[in-house]
Amino acid sequence: MRQLVLALPLVLMACTEPQQQNKVSTAAVEVTVLKEAFEMPGLNRSRQVRLYLPPGYGTSDKSYPVLYMHDGQNVFDNATAYAGEWGVDETLNDLAASGQLELIVVAIDNGAEKRMTELNPADHAEFGKAEGKAYVEFIANTVKPYIDQHYRTLADAEHTGIMGSSMGGLISHYAILQFPQVFGKAGIFSPSYWAAGQQVSWFENQPAAQEALLYFYMGGKEGDSMVPDVERVYQAVISKGHATEQTQYHLVADAEHNEAAWRNEFKTAVLWLFNARK
Template sequence: MSLFRRAFLPLLLGAALGAPVFAVEMPADSAKPSTALPGVSLLGEPLAMPGLARTRQLRIYLPPGYATSGKRYPVLYMHDGQNLFDHATAYAGEWKVDETLDALAREGKLEMIVVGIDNGQEKRMTELNAWDNEKIGKGEGREYTDFIVKTVKPMIDRKYRTLPGREHTAIMGSSMGGLASHYALVQYPEVFSKAGVFSPAYWTAQPAFDFVASKPVPKDARVFLLMGEKEGPQMNADVKRMAEVVKKTGHPAANTVLKIVPGAEHNEAFWAGELREALLWMFAAPGGGAKALAVSR
């Protein structure tokens, strides 16, 4: 597919559906200087994705002191790995995940491992959608989520000092990644207990509402729904509708957040600015903060 079609096909689809414009992630400008902090690295060679006949690069963030702490850490899995840590690889700005978490670690509020799964560029719109869309294509989200659950997570738990239980495992993303994160929480509640659902693109997957309604997640699961007021009428209507669906499943209000930010738009700067609050809420332990647990080596 040409670069023109890769960049503009989703724009045309968004316009046709009366929804926000989402560009496909394009290759980054290698001339831009890296902004990644020392805790960030590429995680080996790209991994094969079973059922999708392609490979995918992973990135990992380790908290300060990981090498000498002897602790085990909660883990957050995030989509669009190119955009999380480094301006040099980001499509339209980075989330500053490493800066945010280094600061939280210094403050003694939260320490964690983050695994970023790179997006598939021209495959992004289908990989992050578990449902077929006649204008976008056949959904590959089931296979993509299985890749995270059955290939990526077991490898991370083997190689790193993680807290592997569901109560310490979260998933987060924005736009199509928000949709994918909500799907993962509902599809695999035994694996994930928290989802950061930022600016979810429910407009690409209307079956998601019935899916969430039919599969209530455990009462302790935490769902952080975030939207910018300027992301469009349909996006705002959809996230409010989903919050109602979650409520009607009987999920506790204390474990659901719906935050709509006045004036906020659909971009990484918005998501980066909300990351700290979302993580502290998602990982807050009953009666205390969320911290790594010390273990013997």
């Protein structure tokens, strides 16, 4: 776990590009890049991970809930983002200052040219053999145990969430279904169900854990089958008996498929996911 990995550019949805010298970092001081890259079992590669700790972490003895996010290059820093960052660190600093939420965020960088297979649980004729199962296992069995061992976390599923957009939304939904004992909440932003092909029916027929919290988001101008697909899956989740008070679906009519839209939605989603039971 010694080799540091920098992602290469990939001109696909919610991707990334390497940091450029003329781009100034916008990451808050609460964000660090973990020094050791994490080996990904079964995938013969390693991955960089970014970490946000709440402002009061260093002066407290509290344990905190944790949110795992994909496309880590886009989460905290405009210098590494493909098309603008989510501003997760600034949003959470504001929420901590107002006493609404203190949260650890673990952001896993995407694999550039491997992104479309790593974040897909289904084989795809164009993109190749799915690696989503191995990727989710990597988060659950490698990254999370490391974070729980080295930081003060509330490690149970009730206090652990997973969130992403586009392909990251797709794999977040898959993760909470595959690992209900690990992830108790999922932010499913603009999920690319189209990439799962015929296996999208799996998401309709696979029930989430009874206590799971699911937050679906979609922009009305994302195009193609994006809106019909998420509404089809959401309705299936409800029809299968998942409690409506544990499920949210937010459609923003004029929003497009981009980081600016996801940044605007993040605060609402994270507050609901981590405060819904209070």
